[in-house]
Amino acid sequence: MRHRLYFVLAAFLFLAGCKETDVTPEPSVYTPVSGHVALGNPSGATAEISDYNNFLMVKPQYVLSYSRDRGTPNWVSWHLSRDWTGSAPRQDDFRADMTLPAGWFRVGASAYTGSGFDRGHNIPSADRTRTVEDNSATFLMTNMIPQAPNHNRNTWANLEDYTRDLIDAGMEAYVIMGSYGIGGVGSSGAANTIDNGRVTVPKSIWKVIVVLPEGNDDISRINANTRVIAVDIPNVNTVNSDWGTYRTTVDAIEQATGHDLLSALPDQIENIIEARTDNGPTR
Structure with a gap:
């Protein structure tokens, strides 16, 4: 496994409401741009406009x-704790993400x-209920993928509920x-793209959850021995x-x-936990 060095993109977003890890990395060690990617930047994404499929x-x-060409995220990473939950209602304000670079197609x-x-x-709506603003942020279309209805409302919802439990x-x-x-199969049959070819339907959807007791x-x-849940489910x-x-x-x-x-993570630990299939409870 390899470590990468990423420069801090915006000092004011460094912790941006996230929980600090209280770890001061050495200069040669990965430095997160946000606590939400404290475990790494999976694809080496950059904020360069030229990196349009890994932005x-x-x-x-x-x-x-x-990914500009797919019209969907490659991955989304977040920290989840009781600090992020509250009583804010679901906003359902699906909308285009106006922070995408000028000239890029914005999925509506x-x-x-x-x-x-x-x-x-x-990142599900129910993982961000601390404030209305937090919940609303989950309805940006840059956070969406075309997901088969039964996959989204049953299988995936069960996993999301279990995580919050x-x-x-x-x-x-x-x-x-x-x-x-x-290419996925929705309620109307198989499709490779939607929205006149501007949004790619993924073949498979995955998630990795690293579970810890609350702490610093x-x-x-x-x-x-840390529990790591990894799933990969056909769409x-x-x-x-x-x-x-x-x-x-x-x-x-x-x-x-x-x-x-x-x-x-240190390579020795990373190698062990990445090779293991979780066998813990599912509800």
Whole structure:
């Protein structure tokens, strides 16, 4: 596994409402642009406009790599703890992300209408209920993928609910979600793209969840016994509602996507936890 060096893009966004890890990295070690990517930048995304299919977007609520040509994120990364939850209602204000570079096509709220696919959140609305602003940020279309309805509303929702149950029980988590490939099966059948070819339908959807008891110095507390849940689920409407049947290894997701996940961890620990398939409870 390799470590990468990324420069701080915006000092005022460095912690941007995220929990500090209280770790001062050495100059040669990965330096996160936000606490949401404390475990690494999976694709080496940058904020250079020329990096249009791996464009780094840093928001107070999460960080993502965006693909202009696909019209979807490659991955979204966020920290989840009880600090991010509250009583803010679901906003449902789906909208184009106006922070994309000028001249780029901006996927609109109606792009998925009649497609047979849901506007599937990467970071879910219910993970950001601290404030109305936080919740609203999850409805930007740069956070969406065309997701088969049963996949989104059953299998994926069950995994999201389980993750928040862990948080309610006194845990915290670093979550990375992404998708890859071309072609899924929604309620209207198979499709490679929607919105007149401007949005790619992914073939598979994955997620990695690193689970820790609440505490400080998070990176230093991750060890060979830390629970890491990794799933990779086909984007089809006939998907099994039991997300546990789709558990895999982080290594397998890396092989499928070309990403380098959890790269900020020491290699010895990273190698162990990435090769292990979770066998813990699923509800």
